[in-house]
Amino acid sequence: MRELRLMKGNEAIAEAAIRCGVDAYYGYPITPQSEIMEYLTMEEPHKRTGMVVLQAESEIASIHMVYGAAGCGKMTMTSSSSPGISLMAEAISYMAGAELPCLIINVQRGGPGLGTIQPGQADYFQATKGGGHGDYNLIVLAPSSVQEMADFVGLSFDLAFKYRNPVLMLSDGAIGQMMEKVYLPAQKERLTDEEIEKRYSDWATFGKKANRERNIITSLSLESEVQEKHNFKLQAKYAKISQDEVRFERIACDDAEYLLVGYGTSARICQKVIQLGREKGIKIGLLRPITLWPFPSEEISKLANQVKGILSVEMSAGQMVYDVKLAVEGKVKVMHFGRFGGMIPSPDEVLHALEEKLIHN
Amino acid sequence: MENTITAQDIIRDGELVFKKTACLTDNVLSYCPGCGHGVAHRILMEVIDEMGIQSQTIGVSPVGCSVLAYDFMNIDMQGAAHGRAPAVATGIKRVFPNKFVFTYQGDGDLAAIGTAETIHACNRGENIVIIFINNGIYGMTGGQMAPTTLPNMKSSTTPYGRDVKMMGHPIKMTEIVATLPGTCFVTRQAVHTPAAVNRSKKAIRKAFENQKLNKGLSFIEIVSNCNSGWKMTPVKSNKWMEENMFPYYPLGDIKDL
Known part of the structure; x- marks a missing residue:
């Protein structure tokens, strides 16, 4: 029987990490996600599973610790919030280049700069378009409930190791802080060193054995031809991920005349908007991207053939709306509505925006 | 040419007095002739060979002249971003507490951009070895001021x-790191004379033995030359190092618990 608990989103991540057999968490405190490391240190997972939990001196150090442990084939994660993720951008680029599997969690707050500690969704560009330097992509998952905060930990590691690529979970302060019921995954055993060495002997560092060449974790190649070839390999991997790993949820889309596109907290608000709209006779549907990269462009393109207009609802000044527009290719009008800087839109104002921008216009 | 002398003609059983350790690869070193990095690499790899720990050792290379250390050291290695080697080594050591982990870093990497990572890895007493090559200059980028x-x-x-x-x-x-309780062995050495090389190698051996005993962080500075960056001949650079670097950076053990 699955175990049911009432938990904060941040706590659900931490408990799921222990249960998924994660080997190490390295982190640095920042609001609104500090409960993740607090929960982990309280639970003493080194006693439960042998999991390492270490508070680093900075987000820079914590993500480079992740680099080191991930380079050993270990299931390794960190978490932070917006300003901390900016500090991690260097290592994220290095890990994408060195093809290291890991999980990075961003419980977003409002920006820019130190911004606010209230929820935000203004790190969409940073998460999906780079953030660090160079041509790379992260697999980006967007949970919209405490349940998904727990479920996506295991999913993230499955994807990270399947593709040897960092995975970013893009959550926000609302989902991190709120409490909901959550079914927790069953406790998995951590892999032994022998099992890890057997699985990843072709790339990870364990100490060079006599029967193999040394393994090197690096993102450097001084020869341009070699670096270009490596980039082609990365691009081929990203193309495969784009083809196979798109995830989304369709809500009330079948008869929809107007479409909302929203993820995370915004998607929850949009569900109320659907109800309010339909009470007024406006047939609204919601496309909720679960993977922000790869983005569900094909599905949005298909829905664009059916609806009269699309509203991208985000707690930002308009970021995901660009991807929606690219998917729609001008077939119907695409508009953006957002509150930001820590403000959360109400269902009424989203519905009002839909009417103003798409129906009466 | 029939008269060409090959290595096999010279090296006969019983006459072999020195052999490159198997922990170094056959790749040609990228360092300038006269630079101390090659000797430092050799004695570090000799220690790993002599202790029989090649299969249990993971090294972390820096950004700087020794960015390609993994081309020359025949062990599993990770290339860290600039200054982050102590954090990367921490990440490795915490998940592999029974393996041997070291960083090999230059002065710009360790004492400028990586100051925080260095201080805090030392302060936590990470059970690793840090090899710090101090030649007072940024060599790879063309001889800029170092810390x-x-x-x-x-x-x-x-x-x-x-x-x-x-x-x-x-x-x-x-x-500075000698003042931190997390360090167990802190020393400053050189590799410019045979005697200095021997002392450096002994220090490196002690550092890895400390790691085996879980004693804490061992920190070995090697004051070295950069004849290219200093714009001197190798011989003159070593003399200049003795006359100018050693008075400011005196050699010897600072802490040995």
Whole structure:
């Protein structure tokens, strides 16, 4: 029987990490996600599973610790919030280049700069378009409930190791802080060193054995031809991920005349908007991207053939709306509505925006 | 040519007095002739060979002249971002507490951009070895001022000499980390003479033995030359190092618990 608990989103991540057999968490405190490391240190997972939990001196150090442990084939994660993720951008680029599997969690707050500690969704560009330097992509998952905060930990590691690529979970302060019921995954055993060495002997560092060449974790190649070839390999991997790993949820889309596109907290608000709209006779549907990269462009393109207009609802000044527009290719009008800087839109104002921008216009 | 002498003609059983350790690869070193990095690489790899720990050792290379250390060291290695080697090594050591982990870093990497990572890895007493090559200059990028560049010393960004009123004094990281309870062995050595090489190698051996005994962090500074960056011949650079670097960075053990 699955175990049911009432938990904060941040706590659900931490408990799921222990249960998924994660080997190490390295982190640095920042609001609104500090409960993740607090929960982990309280639970003493080194006693439960042998999991390492270490508070680093900075987000820079914590993500480079992740680099080191991930380079050993270990299931390794960190978490932070917006300003901390900016500090991690260097290592994220290095890990994408060195093809290291890991999980990075961003419980977003409002920006820019130190911004606010209230929820935000203004790190969409940073998460999906780079953030660090160079041509790379992260697999980006967007949970919209405490349940998904727990479920996506295991999913993230499955994807990270399947593709040897960092995975970013893009959550926000609302989902991190709120409490909901959550079914927790069953406790998995951590892999032994022998099992890890057997699985990843072709790339990870364990100490060079006599029967193999040394393994090197690096993102450097001084020869341009070699670096270009490596980039082609990365691009081929990203193309495969784009083809196979798109995830989304369709809500009330079948008869929809107007479409909302929203993820995370915004998607929850949009569900109320659907109800309010339909009470007024406006047939609204919601496309909720679960993977922000790869983005569900094909599905949005298909829905664009059916609806009269699309509203991208985000707690930002308009970021995901660009991807929606690219998917729609001008077939119907695409508009953006957002509150930001820590403000959360109400269902009424989203519905009002839909009417103003798409129906009466 | 029938008369060509091959290595096999010279090396006969019983006559072999020195052999490159199997922990070094056959790749040609990328360092300038006269640079101390090659010797430092050799003695470090000899220690790993002599202790029989090649299969249990993971090294972390820096950004700087020794960025390609993994091309020459025949062990599993990770290349860290600039200054982050102690954090990367921490990440490795915490998940593999029974393996041997070391970083190999230059002065710009360890004492400028990586100051926080260095201080805090030392302060936590991470059970690793840090090898710190201090040649008082950024070699790879073409001889700019390092945190360890001596007062009045010329570099490409201090063309009239380091003005300490403007740029501060050279930082003595080794003395700083010796004050931290997490370090168990802190020493400053050199590799410019056979005697100095022997002392450095002994220090490296002690550092890895400390790691085996879980004693804490061992920190070995090797004061070295950069004849290219200093714009001197190798011989002259070593003399200049003795006359100018050693008085500011005196050799010897600072802490040995």
